[in-house]
Amino acid sequence: MSDSMSMADLMAQYETNNDLKKGDVIEGTILSVNTEEVIVNINYSSDGVLPKEEITGSTTEGLEVNQKISVFVLKADNGDGNVLLSQKKADQILVWDEFEKIMNSKRPFKVKVKEVVTGGLVADYKGARVFIPASHVALAYVEDLKPYLHQTLEIVLIDYKKEDQKVVGSRKVIEQEAQERSKADRLSRISPDDRITGKVVRIADYGAFVDLGGVDGLVHISQMSNKRIKHPSEVVQEGALVEVIVLEVNREKERISLKLADIKESPWETVDVHYHVDDVVAGKVTRIMNFGAFVEIEDGLEGLIHISELSEQHVSRVQEVVNVGDEIEVMIIQIDSENQKMGLSLKAAKEAELSDFEPYAEEEQTTTLSDLFGDKLKNLKF
Numbered sequence: 001m002s003d004s005m006s007m008a009d010l011m012a013q014y015e016t017n018n019d020l021k022k023g024d025v026i027e028g029t030i031l032s033v034n035t036e037e038v039i040v041n042i043n044y045s046s047d048g049v050l051p052k053e054e055i056t057g058s059t060t061e062g063l064e065v066n067q068k069i070s071v072f073v074l075k076a077d078n079g080d081g082n083v084l085l086s087q088k089k090a091d092q093i094l095v096w097d098e099f100e101k102i103m104n105s106k107r108p109f110k111v112k113v114k115e116v117v118t119g120g121l122v123a124d125y126k127g128a129r130v131f132i133p134a135s136h137v138a139l140a141y142v143e144d145l146k147p148y149l150h151q152t153l154e155i156v157l158i159d160y161k162k163e164d165q166k167v168v169g170s171r172k173v174i175e176q177e178a179q180e181r182s183k184a185d186r187l188s189r190i191s192p193d194d195r196i197t198g199k200v201v202r203i204a205d206y207g208a209f210v211d212l213g214g215v216d217g218l219v220h221i222s223q224m225s226n227k228r229i230k231h232p233s234e235v236v237q238e239g240a241l242v243e244v245i246v247l248e249v250n251r252e253k254e255r256i257s258l259k260l261a262d263i264k265e266s267p268w269e270t271v272d273v274h275y276h277v278d279d280v281v282a283g284k285v286t287r288i289m290n291f292g293a294f295v296e297i298e299d300g301l302e303g304l305i306h307i308s309e310l311s312e313q314h315v316s317r318v319q320e321v322v323n324v325g326d327e328i329e330v331m332i333i334q335i336d337s338e339n340q341k342m343g344l345s346l347k348a349a350k351e352a353e354l355s356d357f358e359p360y361a362e363e364e365q366t367t368t369l370s371d372l373f374g375d376k377l378k379n380l381k382f
Contacts, residue, residue, distance in 0.1 A: 020044050020083065024073045025090050033063050040071060046082050048073075054086035056126055070094055091126035096162050099128070103160045108174055112152050116145045123153065128167060130155070136170035139179065179214070186214040187251055194246040195261055200236050208232045210244055210258060217256030219244060224259075226266045226300035228286075235260070267301040268340045275342075277332055280349050285326045293322050295330055295344055303342030305330060310346050321346065329353075 020026070020042070028040035028048055038060055040048040050071060052060055063069070072089035102109055111123035111130050121132040132155060134145060142148075155169035190196070190212065198210035198217070207220040219242075224235040236242060243261040250256075267274075275281070275297070283295035283303070292306040310321040322328060331352060334343030 020073060020076055022073050022076060025070060025093055026073065027068060027070050028085075030063060030065050030067045030069060033060050033065060035060055038063055038069075040069060040085060042071070042083060042085070044083060046077075048083040048085040049078060049080075050085040050087060054088055056087050056091050088127050092128060095126040095128045096165070098126070099157065099160050099167055100162065103157045106156060108154050108156050110152050110154050111169065113148050113150060116149055121145055121148055123155075123169070125167075128165070130167045130169050132169050132171065136172040139172055139175045182214040183254070186212065187249070187254060187256075190215070190246060190249055190256060192246050192248060195243060196246065197241055197243050200238050200240045200242060203232050203236070203238055205231065208236050210242060212244075212256065215254070215256065217244065217246070217258040219258045219260060223247070223257075224263070226263055227296075228300075228302060266340075267298055268337055271301065271335060271337045271342070275332055275335060277335060279332045280329055280352055281332065282327065282329050283344075285322050285324050285328065288318050288322075288324055290318070293318050295328065297342070301342070303330070303332070303344040305344045305346050309333070309344065309348065312347055 026042055028042040031039045031041050031047060033039075036052050038050040038055065040050055042048045048071060050069075052058060054074070055063070069087065070090045071085040071087055072093065073083060074086050074089070075084040078084040109125065111125045111132075113121050113123045113132075115122040120134045121137060123130045123132060132153070135141060136158070137145065137148065153171050154174060155171050156173050157167065158170045158173065159166065159168035196212050198212045200208050201211045201216065202209040205221075207218050208224070209216045209218055219232075219236075221229065221232050224232060229235060244258040245261050246256060247259055248255075248257040281297055283297045285293050286296045286302065287294040290307075292304050293310070294302050294304055296302050305322075307315055307318055310318065315321055328346060329349045330344040330346050331348040332342060333345045333348060334341070336342070
């Protein structure tokens with residue numbers, strides 16, 4: 001570097017702010033730092049003094065030599081020939097422009113909670129008050145906000161009006177975004193046939209929702225047992241840990257279909273092997289409807305006797321012939337394994353039972369006394 005350039009740099013460095021006055025906000029460079037104050041080069045005939053109590057945060061920690069810093073001129077002469085400065089007041093003025101940039105960029109920033117008030121928290125950011133509503137403190141509503149007092153929280157702005165000096169922040173939004181990222185990552189790593197242990201977080205009439213570690217899946221009521229149940233609470237309870245098998249993953253709609261892993265093989269899967277049309281089987285009446293009666297053949301295997309298949313005679317009400325709990329024999333007249341339907345007939349089963357005795361009935365009709373007693377009747381006189 002030439003001597004002339006060095007001189008030019010030196011002169012530029014010590015160029016003075018001849019019009020410096022109280023209330024100015026200027027930028028300076030830190031020359032030295034100790035525990036009580038910071039000396040700042042403000043390109044003036046004298047240096048600026050920044051007392052600890054006028055530093056944002058009231059501490060010199062974190063400030064370093066050669067660091068650029070914005071300061072407010074409290075006094076052009078503090079009585080010792082130096083300029084008295086305040087970082088706090090400079091921040092209070094500049095922070096509103098910064099809030100606008102933060103709002104537009106949607107970037108997170110950190111605040112320190114100063115008060116717990118009705119409806120939320122009041123935090124400080126460079127001397128400005130930031131309100132955090134109770135509904136935005138966390139993902140789940142927090143009843144007691146006192147533990148947050150004096151904590152440093154990372155938030156985003158959700159409302160800002162410079163003219164009213166209104167600033168509203170949210171920690172909940174940050175947690176929601178983090179949850180969504182975690183959910184997307186977890187969803188990408190779940191595939192059909194995976195066996196996963198999860199926690200039942202909610203029960204509805206149609207099934208149970210299971211937390212698989214950041215993403216929920218649904219066990220439909222039909223995938224909880226191989227026999228008919230009226231409500232999921234018959235099988236699982238909220239808060240219980242369950243092992244599930246993934247049936248289907250729809251990443252676009254963020255839906256996961258599950259079934260409980262401990263369900264026994266459904267008898268419908270082998271019904272065509274063990275049962276055939278015209279078989280007569282024993283069962284128990286489980287439900288009565290206007291159109292017929294449902295009969296359980298074995299656990300998880302149920303068939304329907306239509307009202308027309310109850311009797312040869314006309315039946316007005318199903319209860320005229322059978323009731324819930326009755327143990328009866330029925331004939332299988334239809335099997336639809338794909339749709340898990342079986343047609344039964346009480347009438348046909350009784351007809352089959354009667355037909356089994358027909359040979360004996362005919363034999364009885366053709367039998368004579370001679371056939372029964374033979375030659376023993378020959379010598380009898382009438």
